[in-house]
Amino acid sequence: MENQIFELQYAMDTFYFLICGALVMWMAAGFAMLEAGLVRAKNTTEILTKNVALFAIACTMYLIVGYQLMYGGGLFLSGVTTVAQMDDAAIAQVLADSAEAGFDGDSVYSGASDFFFQVVFVATAMSIVSGAVAERMKLWAFLIFAIFMTGVIYPMEGGWTWGGNSVFGLFELSYSDYAGSGIVHLAGATAALAGVMLLGPRKGKYGKDGSIKPIPGANLPLATLGTFILWMGWFGFNGGSTLKLGGIGVANEVANVFLNTNAAAAGGLIAAMIVARIMFGKTDLTMCLNGALAGLVAITAEPADPSPLLATIIGAIGGVIVVFSIVTLDKLKIDDPVGAISVHGVVGLFGIFAVLFSDPDATFGGQLVGALVIFVWVFVASLIVWGALKAIMGLRVPEELEDEGLDLADCGMEAYPEFVTAK
Amino acid sequence: MKLVTAIIKPFKLDDVRESLSEIGVQGITVTEVKGFGRQKGHTELYRGAEYVVDFLPKVKLEVAISDALLDQTLEAISKAANTGKIGDGKIFVSDLSQIIRIRTGESGDEAI
DSSP: OOOHHHHHHHHHHHHHHHHHHHHHHHHHHHHHHHHHHHHGGHHHHHHHHHHHHHHHHHOOOOOOOHHHHHHOOOOOTTTTOTTOOOOHHHHHHHHHHHHHOOOTTOOOOHHHHHHHHHHHHHHHHHHHHHTTEEEEEEEOHHHHHHHHHIIEEEHHHHHHHOOOOOOOTTTTOOOOOOOOOIIIIOOOOHHHHHHHHHHHHOOSBBTTTTOOOOOSSSHHHHHHHHHHHHHHHHHHHHHHOOOOOOHHHHHHHHHHHHHHHHHHHHHHHHHHHHHHHHHHOOOOHHHHHHHHHHHHHHHTOOSSSOHHHHHHHHHHHHHHHHHHHHHHHHHHHOOOOHHHIIIIIIIIHHHHGGGGOOOTTTTTTHHHHHHHHHHHHHHHHHHHHHHHHHHHHOSSOOHHHHHHHHHIIISSOOOOOSSSSOO | OEEEEEEGGGGGGGHHHHHHHHTTTTOEEEEEEEEOSOOOOOOEETTTTEEOOOOOEEEEEEEEEEEGGGGHHHHHHHHHOSSSSOOOEEEEEEEEEOOOOOOOOOOOGGGO
């Protein structure tokens, strides 16, 4: 009887990972639509290509080497149990592990489902970069960077945090990050920042007199759709990070995670909407969208412990921060077409410290060291890779091609073609 | 034969089309355009940065008519497109030297 319950727990927890992984995969569609909506029509095909390709590269590089670096899952996933390997002996071992952990202990689940859940997080981190470098970076420079980010840079810092590895064998971190405000979001934004610093702003974005020229996005319905898709996918992102479902206490935790995640998004959107309305005199939809995402990022490091009210407030603080951050980055001439560095980096950093509002076991020092380690590692490693790419192949498309649009320059294909004739 | 080109406010298109059909004009071509005359543009904000939109959306219609219908056409368009506010638009009349109906090959007044 006890074994049957263990089997059910195994199945439920495995299933839970798979569903949450699928929801996080859906966030890739969210990023693609959000970014496609906030760039100009002539650059749409290119950003869509970047988004689909980075997802595929992330899945493949993490399979080849990333998972091994982060969790020791074996190169090419040699450590993950295949269908053929799940024989009676393996099943008996699972039951023994479950018995040792007990009903309320750490969950025991399929290794393949663990990989599946983890790999979509890698893709999310990489996806943050694509928006910040949009409209002027060479497609292949970006994709080659993605190979390094998803194969090495992310897995290393993921290993030091979730993987429990010591940092270069020197020291351990005592850093708390439930679903990855720092590990995923700050990391992605840091890689983006390094890239944007070496890349430069879009042509014509900043005037010599210090003026900032707006470059409006071509499709706000897509941007809004993308935001809602990300919002929904985030339930898997935060919800799955509970890592277990089968049990009363843990099921309740999962429910609170979903509730708080949603509350934070709502708080973020309302706060950003109000701040933008006060600052600009009009209600800027793109700020509302960034506000909702900021709320989501802010709660991601600790979505379980806060009360619903506190979660809403944490999200709202994220929403306030993001509006000021977007305006400030523009003043610093850091051109970020979709606000990725603000939403994921600046608010990601806030999210790391927001853990202290509700988690009694987290420490300021632990969070600070963790944030610094992630930031310094990702920034330096990214700078090296971007720098090498800049020296070898150049990061930017030539100016005339930037004018013409990257769809024609890099993809040979317009997103909204008209008047095409066959040869 | 005359080619009458009118730039009007987009929401007036249906009114103009109806009043042209009432006087017997059978075909028109419509293009979405942007433009300005003495109507100034306005300022917009995108993520905190201000920009000026000088070009306002308008609709351009082109109608080919026989000389006899010219005055009625001008009156029909003017009345239907008028709002009394700046930005109502303009009508341009030019001479048409030839018209051909592609399906049948008819030309001149029969092709209108």
